[in-house]
Amino acid sequence: MPELPEIETVKLGIEKTVLGSVIISTKIFRRDLRFPINDNLEKLILNKRVLGIGRRSKYLLFFLNKKTTLVLHLGMSGKISVRLKSECEYTLKKHDHLIMSFDNGIFLIYNDPRRFGFVETIEGNYKDYRRFRYMGIEPLSKKFDGKYLWNKIKKSSRNLKSILMDQKLVAGLGNIYVSEALWDSQINPTRIGKNMSLIDCQKIVVSTKKVLKKAIKFGGTTLKDFRQIGGEVGYFQNKLQVYGKEGQSCFRRKCKGTVEKSIISGRSTFYCSTCQK
DNA sequence: CCGCGGGCCTGCGCGC
């Protein structure tokens, strides 16, 4: 499910609802998520105030105090939603795994059918979190520029699809937005890193940022199960240019090509080989 | 060290 724009959308929703509030109760219905929920998680977060909400790549962060940060990863099918108390008590939904209630009356529910997501705490500075240690830079940061990308890939014999999916290089892009960004930049996902020019890399970076920002603006992409925290779908699926469009005419003006789908590095990849060179 | 493929789960849509 969620890539960077979807997590950013969820983050903005959570900020509006629980920032500054205190976690007054937690209920965990299943602990066997992608990684088992630690036995002491409840103890570590109970009665803590949410001092800040953050996002690193596709990870959501609840800053509780100097020592403790709650990390949430939504995997492929995870959702966070807000509900009223009565709804939680009487209509627990299938695959609801965790409920946190706050002193402002808000309930946050984590639901995840496939259980590829997980919840855990970071003790100490979140920057030292082991899952962030080797993680690449944020794609929307200033550091992510053409030069950075070019330096990272100019000797690589991997294809662009797998390069941009590599979270150690740039963290937060996933299957949808890599296809979208490469289409926007008119560069073919099968091209090899070492054959890319600095100009090509600059184009990719510009397109990536443009696509991500637009997706955030539209509240992310809902293919089937992504929801904003109030249950609203995202709207960026209406703005997709290639993802899921195999067999359709390329949307680029004056391009007579057809969108094709192929499996690159194990993932479905969509592109138009007529205009993506 | 690096890159790749399999595995983790459930649900859905498709062809038969």
Place this chain on the structure above:
DNA sequence: TGCGCGCAGGCCCGCG
């Protein structure tokens, strides 16, 4: 209607 298959927005791990 039902069944089996393939596929799905991500990540970790083991292997070569």
